[in-house]
Amino acid sequence: MSVSTAAAAPSVCAPLPVLGRDVTVPLVTGGEVAYAALDYAASAPALQRVWDDVAAYAPYYGSVHRGAGYLSQLSTDLFENARRTVAGFLDCRDADQVVFTRSTTDSLNLLAAALPAGCRVFVFETEHHASLLPWRNADVTYLDAPRTPRQAVETLERALADRDPYGPALVCVTGASNVTGELWPVRELAAAAHAHGARIVLDAAQLAPHHPVSVRDLDVDWVAFSGHKLYAPFGSGVLAGRADWLREAEPYLAGGGASRKVTRRADGGVDVEWHDSAARHEAGSPNVIGAYAIASACKALTEAGFEDLVARERYLIGKVRDGLAEVPEVRVLSLFGDDAPRVGVLSFVVEGWNSSHFAAALSAEYGIGVRDGLFCAHPLVRTLLGSDPQTQGECGAPEAAPGEKSLNAIRVSFGAGTPDEHVERFLTAVKELVRDGARWNYRTEDGRCVPDTSAAAA
Numbered sequence: 001m002s003v004s005t006a007a008a009a010p011s012v013c014a015p016l017p018v019l020g021r022d023v024t025v026p027l028v029t030g031g032e033v034a035y036a037a038l039d040y041a042a043s044a045p046a047l048q049r050v051w052d053d054v055a056a057y058a059p060y061y062g063s064v065h066r067g068a069g070y071l072s073q074l075s076t077d078l079f080e081n082a083r084r085t086v087a088g089f090l091d092c093r094d095a096d097q098v099v100f101t102r103s104t105t106d107s108l109n110l111l112a113a114a115l116p117a118g119c120r121v122f123v124f125e126t127e128h129h130a131s132l133l134p135w136r137n138a139d140v141t142y143l144d145a146p147r148t149p150r151q152a153v154e155t156l157e158r159a160l161a162d163r164d165p166y167g168p169a170l171v172c173v174t175g176a177s178n179v180t181g182e183l184w185p186v187r188e189l190a191a192a193a194h195a196h197g198a199r200i201v202l203d204a205a206q207l208a209p210h211h212p213v214s215v216r217d218l219d220v221d222w223v224a225f226s227g228h229k230l231y232a233p234f235g236s237g238v239l240a241g242r243a244d245w246l247r248e249a250e251p252y253l254a255g256g257g258a259s260r261k262v263t264r265r266a267d268g269g270v271d272v273e274w275h276d277s278a279a280r281h282e283a284g285s286p287n288v289i290g291a292y293a294i295a296s297a298c299k300a301l302t303e304a305g306f307e308d309l310v311a312r313e314r315y316l317i318g319k320v321r322d323g324l325a326e327v328p329e330v331r332v333l334s335l336f337g338d339d340a341p342r343v344g345v346l347s348f349v350v351e352g353w354n355s356s357h358f359a360a361a362l363s364a365e366y367g368i369g370v371r372d373g374l375f376c377a378h379p380l381v382r383t384l385l386g387s388d389p390q391t392q393g394e395c396g397a398p399e400a401a402p403g404e405k406s407l408n409a410i411r412v413s414f415g416a417g418t419p420d421e422h423v424e425r426f427l428t429a430v431k432e433l434v435r436d437g438a439r440w441n442y443r444t445e446d447g448r449c450v451p452d453t454s455a456a457a458a
Contacts, residue, residue, distance in 0.1 A: 013308035016300070017048040018231065018417030025367045028440050028451045033367035036422035040229070041178050041345045041413035042371055044209060046293075047231040053296040054233070054289055064288055065257065065279075079288050082295035083278070089298035090223055090240050091214035098240045099278045100291045104205040105130040107224035107239035108172070110281055111201055112138065114249035119168040122159055122198070124152070125379040126179075126335065131172045131203040131224075132379075138170075145383045148336055149185040153192050160196035169198035175207030179377050179384070179411070181317075181345030182336050183207075190219045201241070205229050209415055210313060210343035212306045215241065227294040231301070231416065236290025239281075247276045255283035301416070309416050313344050316414055316423055320346060323427035329353075329434050333384040333409060345413040347375070349385070350434060355408045356449040361438045364451045366429040368422075371411045381409055 024032040062071030064079045083098045101107045112134040121135040124143045146152035171193040176183050193200040201222040204213050208225040222241030228234045251258040261273040274280050324330045329351040359372035374381045441452040
């Protein structure tokens with residue numbers, strides 16, 4: 001007897017309006033269909049509310065901080081109010097700084113550049129490359145993938161207890177996996193880090209769009225996330241948290257805005273006094289529209305009510321899991337097991353299918369956008385697929401023709417703007433492709449599987 005994992009359909013909280021919801025795309029088999037965007041984990045569509053806010057501000061665009069004109073003053077207020085809005089959204093501590101960056105990757109590279117001398121970094125192999133790779137100038141300990149949340153905490157505790165000599169240390173951990181969607185025990189990992197005198201940074205790129213993130217409650221030292229996953233346009237991100245390491249570090253970029261005072265010395269050199277505020281790491285003219293867009297998204301998600309958003313997403317997760325469970329050829333990837341709580345991100349493989357071929361057929365024949373590959377988390381995906389995590393591979397699809405085995409997976413992801421119809425069409429498409437095969441011929445081009453427009457499948 002099977003037990004459904006789907007929650008009852010929520011009676012409130014319709015999908016939030018997003019850009020692109022009415023876009024139609026051509027099908028290789030003929031005709032057009034409304035595009036089903038199920039690649040939120042890569043980039044979520046911008047909320048209509050965010051786009052409208054940005055459009056309303058655009059005529060008043062001006063340079064910030066150093067302009068005497070009205071538009072410059074207005075833009076400065078907008079930029080600094082956006083900083084306060086983000087701090088409130090993250091429930092930051094009073095002394096925390098909010099630094100605007102380009103992305104999660106940029107945020108974590110900024111923090112990596114601010115590490116004190118001799119700092120050791122601890123990171124699980126399960127991380128996205130954005131949080132796996134920035135620590136090139138530090139002494140890094142890579143931890144094996146845990147198979148339970150408890151094992152994750154125990155693994156970290158052992159590693160921290162073994163560090164010698166004792167000194168500054170940083171733990172970097174995701175809040176929700178970009179591959180499996182599984183939630184990590186952030187609060188427990190933070191407690192373990194602090195018990196051993198280490199600090200912790202939370203990669204919230206996949207967590208913040210789906211769940212409330214409280215710096216205070218989780219007791220993390222920093223949090224990083226990207227605007228383009230939080231229903232804002234590309235090109236903006238946030239690093240928020242403790243000020244001391246950031247204040248003591250050399251500016252991430254040297255230039256105007258980061259400097260408080262610059263003077264020439266008698267010997268011809270230059271002396272610089274840097275800001276000790278967030279501006280220290282925001283040299284150059286900042287992305288005011290990007291910061292404002294993130295703040296608008298924070299407000300929109302807060303006003304919509306995270307409790308309702310989480311409930312609706314849990315319903316969609318159950319619907320997807322139940323639908324995939326009906327297809328014996330489908331294997332959903334998981335670290336912590338089927339019952340582990342997760343956000344709207346699931347990766348899977350299909351027996352007898354090259355993952356790139358399957359994703360291409362979903363797009364070309366059904367108008368469904370998913371992602372295939374290693375999801376910029378190569379060691380994790382290879383571990384989940386039972387291969388050597390040290391095996392090299394590209395971030396996209398490997399060189400494998402349709403029908404050949406490929407060492408990658410398919411990822412479906414969704415969120416606050418996903419209508420039920422997109423999920424239902426995806427499940428129907430999966431079942432039809434597995435049962436009947438593709439209706440079109442495909443070929444490999446530049447490492448990707450694409451429809452062969454010279455002839456349809458027999």
